[in-house]
Amino acid sequence: MLVIGWLTxxxxxxxxxxxxxxxxxxxxxxxxxxxIYESVRSESKRLIGSLHVNVLLLLSxxxxxxxxxxxxxxxxxxxxxxxxxxxxxxxxxxxSFMGVYAGRRFGRFLKNRVEIVGGxxxxxxxxxxxxxxxxxx
Numbered sequence: 001m002l003v004i005g006w007l008t009x010x011x012x013x014x015x016x017x018x019x020x021x022x023x024x025x026x027x028x029x030x031x032x033x034x035x036i037y038e039s040v041r042s043e044s045k046r047l048i049g050s051l052h053v054n055v056l057l058l059l060s061x062x063x064x065x066x067x068x069x070x071x072x073x074x075x076x077x078x079x080x081x082x083x084x085x086x087x088x089x090x091x092x093x094x095x096s097f098m099g100v101y102a103g104r105r106f107g108r109f110l111k112n113r114v115e116i117v118g119g120x121x122x123x124x125x126x127x128x129x130x131x132x133x134x135x136x137x
Contacts, residue, residue: 005071021133028126
């Protein structure tokens with residue numbers, strides 16, 4: 001998303017900036033609310049592997065909209081994208097790996113509570129994006 005934002009640059013920066021925060025908030029809120037709902041639902045009604053490809057795709061887009069905005073900013077500042085893209089890729093990959101490892105390690109003990117916390121975190125990230133873009137803080 002960083003590179004896509006950088007490549008898109010000046011051409012769509014004005015078009016996206018008006019509503020990108022609402023899209024990010026909406027997607028993160030819906031996915032977070034679904035995670036919370038699925039975690040408190042009766043165990044017999046839950047689907048195994050509730051994170052389908054469609055949900056994961058929406059989640060990855062929603063959490064990457066900030067990277068798209070940063071890429072657009074770097075393009076407008078006429079900054080090279082190579083070093084930022086490598087750094088973002090390495091950090092994101094490392095943190096994702098650690099998250100999956102921690103989830104496998106502690107998920108068996110914490111079960112549904114982790115899904116509730118994850119949903120709350122996604123909603124909080126969406127609110128943070130919305131509040132920052134609206135300019136409340």
